[in-house]
Amino acid sequence: MKLLVVEDETKTGEYLRQGLTEAGFIVDLVHSGLDGQHMALNESYDLLILDVMLPDIDGWRILQNIRAAGNPVPVLFLTARDSVADRVKGLELGADDYLVKPFAFSELLARVRTLLRRGAAQAPVDRIQIADLVLDLARRRATRAGRRIVLTGKEFALLELLARRRGEVLPRSLIASQVWDMNFDSDSNVIDVAIRRLRAKIDDDFDDKLIQTVRGMGYVLEAPEDLA
Amino acid sequence: MRGYSLTTRLTALFSLTSACVLLGLGVLIFTAMDRHFAVEDYALLRDNMRLVEKTIADNTGSTLPTRLANAYQHHSGLLVYTRGANGQVHYATPDFDFAAALKTSIEASRKHVGDDDVFQWTQDGKTYRGMRATVNAAGERTDVLLGMDTEIHEHFVHAFRRSLVSYVALAVLASGVFGWWAARRGLAPLRAMATRAKVVTGDKLHERMPVEAVPEEVANLAANLNAMLERLQDDFRRLSEFSSDLAHELRTPLTNLMTQTQVALSQPRDAEKYREILASNAEELQRLSRMVSDMLYLAKMEHGLDLPHKETISIAQEAGALFEFYEALAEDKQVALRLQGDGIVEGDRLMLRRALSNLLSNALRHTPQAGAVVVEAHAEGDSVVVAVENDGPEIPAELLSSLFDRFFRGDKSRRRPESDSVGLGLSITRAIMTAHGGGISVQSANGKTRFVLRFPPRNAQA
Numbered sequence: 001m002k003l004l005v006v007e008d009e010t011k012t013g014e015y016l017r018q019g020l021t022e023a024g025f026i027v028d029l030v031h032s033g034l035d036g037q038h039m040a041l042n043e044s045y046d047l048l049i050l051d052v053m054l055p056d057i058d059g060w061r062i063l064q065n066i067r068a069a070g071n072p073v074p075v076l077f078l079t080a081r082d083s084v085a086d087r088v089k090g091l092e093l094g095a096d097d098y099l100v101k102p103f104a105f106s107e108l109l110a111r112v113r114t115l116l117r118r119g120a121a122q123a124p125v126d127r128i129q130i131a132d133l134v135l136d137l138a139r140r141r142a143t144r145a146g147r148r149i150v151l152t153g154k155e156f157a158l159l160e161l162l163a164r165r166r167g168e169v170l171p172r173s174l175i176a177s178q179v180w181d182m183n184f185d186s187d188s189n190v191i192d193v194a195i196r197r198l199r200a201k202i203d204d205d206f207d208d209k210l211i212q213t214v215r216g217m218g219y220v221l222e223a224p225e226d227l228a
Numbered sequence: 229m230r231g232y233s234l235t236t237r238l239t240a241l242f243s244l245t246s247a248c249v250l251l252g253l254g255v256l257i258f259t260a261m262d263r264h265f266a267v268e269d270y271a272l273l274r275d276n277m278r279l280v281e282k283t284i285a286d287n288t289g290s291t292l293p294t295r296l297a298n299a300y301q302h303h304s305g306l307l308v309y310t311r312g313a314n315g316q317v318h319y320a321t322p323d324f325d326f327a328a329a330l331k332t333s334i335e336a337s338r339k340h341v342g343d344d345d346v347f348q349w350t351q352d353g354k355t356y357r358g359m360r361a362t363v364n365a366a367g368e369r370t371d372v373l374l375g376m377d378t379e380i381h382e383h384f385v386h387a388f389r390r391s392l393v394s395y396v397a398l399a400v401l402a403s404g405v406f407g408w409w410a411a412r413r414g415l416a417p418l419r420a421m422a423t424r425a426k427v428v429t430g431d432k433l434h435e436r437m438p439v440e441a442v443p444e445e446v447a448n449l450a451a452n453l454n455a456m457l458e459r460l461q462d463d464f465r466r467l468s469e470f471s472s473d474l475a476h477e478l479r480t481p482l483t484n485l486m487t488q489t490q491v492a493l494s495q496p497r498d499a500e501k502y503r504e505i506l507a508s509n510a511e512e513l514q515r516l517s518r519m520v521s522d523m524l525y526l527a528k529m530e531h532g533l534d535l536p537h538k539e540t541i542s543i544a545q546e547a548g549a550l551f552e553f554y555e556a557l558a559e560d561k562q563v564a565l566r567l568q569g570d571g572i573v574e575g576d577r578l579m580l581r582r583a584l585s586n587l588l589s590n591a592l593r594h595t596p597q598a599g600a601v602v603v604e605a606h607a608e609g610d611s612v613v614v615a616v617e618n619d620g621p622e623i624p625a626e627l628l629s630s631l632f633d634r635f636f637r638g639d640k641s642r643r644r645p646e647s648d649s650v651g652l653g654l655s656i657t658r659a660i661m662t663a664h665g666g667g668i669s670v671q672s673a674n675g676k677t678r679f680v681l682r683f684p685p686r687n688a689q690a
Contacts, residue, residue: 100521102520103517104517154552154555180552180553181549182581182585183578184578184582184585185518185521185522186553186589187554187585190553190554193556193557193560194556196560197556197560215504216506216507216509216510216514217510
């Protein structure tokens with residue numbers, strides 16, 4: 001997967017490149033809007049990450065020009081300005097997502113993966129297996145090592161989210177938004193408690209722990225062999 | 229119309245008015261005087277006419293011219309001309325040409341009827357008044373014409389006019405000066421206000437207009453300006469408090485971050501230790517970043533904005549969704565969540581959910597084990613009232629009013645709240661309610677704390 005990052009702030013750009021590269025993406029980084037537009041039009045990318053405020057031409061203009069050239073590549077905007085008008089403008093111009101600075105890198109990574117996955121046609125799954133944990137999505141049932149685990153509706157939704165995005169560190173805000181539809185910075189204690197209760201049901205009785213805490217970032221569901 | 233000062237305009241107006249009034253008065257006096265002189269002159273002429281008539285009646289034939297000459301040749305002010313029916317002139321004041329007088333008298337007699345025909349004519353630059361009569365004595369008709377020079381009046385009128393003009397000029401000047409002075413004096417309160425306004429700066433917003441010291445026409449303006457200053461002062465105070473609050477709140481976490489990082493760097497450590505420190509830093513930074521976004525959110529709310537997406541919202545439905553979210557936390561603390569009633573309000577779903585979420589999170593934090601949090605909604609008249617009530621220690625009455633202040637925390641000594649709350653939740657909830665045209669209040673008594681949200685009638689919302 002190849003990404004283009006257009007960010008004029010050098011340090012931010014470097015950190016984004018490093019982070020995204022370590023997450024397994026191929027990343028091109030440019031610092032000016034015109035370079036960014038040129039690269040976007042002449043190379044083939046799976047996703048563009050554009051800063052809105054750039055010294056020469058702003059992110060909106062780049063997006064307009066790319067769309068005018070008939071390029072449907074998904075675009076994620078980064079901005080320091082957070083106003084409803086800006087958000088609406090971005091979405092009207094055909095932006096796919098919008099992230100306000102300061103943002104957590106884990107949040108950015110999660111959104112990038114969501115956007116990339118959206119493009120790929122997904123075969124409908126009705127069963128997910130990770131190590132000995134099996135989720136029956138159609139019947140909303142979970143078993144581990146053949147043993148039935150009784151989960152509440154929201155617990156199952158939480159487990160399903162972690163399982164669908166196995167190996168990805170999911171920030172608390174993303175979990176709150178996806179599972180409970182809380183689209184604002186809410187009490188993140190709640191997520192910790194919910195995860196602890198979920199762990200009690202699926203991990204406590206087993207030696208191999210599937211749900212991991214990544215301090216300062218969030219939670220990830222991984223099979224032990226993935227970790228190795 | 230801009231350009232001329234108010235003082236100039238008022239001065240000009242005063243001068244113009246007094247000039248008009250005085251000139252009008254002058255014209256009136258002149259007309260009256262002229263009429264008075266005419267009446268006097270004609271009376272004199274009439275008296276003399278009687279005498280002439282008597283002389284004609286008493287003397288007939290050849291003695292008449294002599295008698296007339298004797299009577300009138302030394303009468304300097306009076307012009308006399310008599311003529312018999314045969315065209316013979318009995319007497320005419322010597323050295324005077326009566327041609328113009330006769331012509332005017334004939335013209336006048338055509339226009340007037342009656343025997344006291346009076347008329348006026350001009351000759352050699354002088355104005356004369358005349359009277360004409362026909363005397364029938366001893367079967368003979370005699371035409372008599374008397375005239376008099378009005379020069380004596382002219383002199384008087386000229387002198388009077390001269391003094392009147394100087395008086396009017398002087399009076400106009402005086403009233404101009406007086407008008408200027410009055411305008412200056414009358415506008416003095418405005419200048420006082422301007423002087424006062426000059427000293428008002430960002431750090432001297434407590435200065436006020438002198439409402440007591442100005443006349444009532446200006447007092448209203450002064451009072452309005454004072455109200456404006458009051459609002460500005462309030463906004464200004466809030467803004468500076470906002471920045472100092474923010475700086476103050478950022479100081480502690482920044483110090484922690486800096487110290488921790490520098491201590492970590494001061495000597496080599498193993499990878500696990502570094503990881504530990506970075507993770508702790510990341511948590512602290514997330515808290516900081518959340519504080520910044522909350523502050524920005526609050527600032528946006530307080531600047532007043534239209535609700536982005538207005539829709540009809542069921543309180544019970546929103547509370548239900550929030551209960552699902554807080555369920556795990558509540559069960560963990562063995563706190564019961566209860567919902568009673570319902571209410572339909574209009575507003576932005578995300579904002580209202582956030583407002584309620586803050587109250588619930590707050591309530592859960594302060595409810596002791598085995599306590600309960602109750603959300604109750606009902607209609608009260610046209611408005612909808614939503615109460616969030618929790619068991620828990622009472623909040624001291626003196627703290628209730630500052631509960632909604634930014635960064636307020638009940639227990640000042642508690643260095644760090646148990647959750648990642650930054651002390652903005654209740655401020656944000658209040659700002660959201662204000663944006664919806666509603667309000668929030670709080671009561672704390674009998675081991676229960678109750679926050680009450682009041683929504684305005686649905687069709688009357690801002």
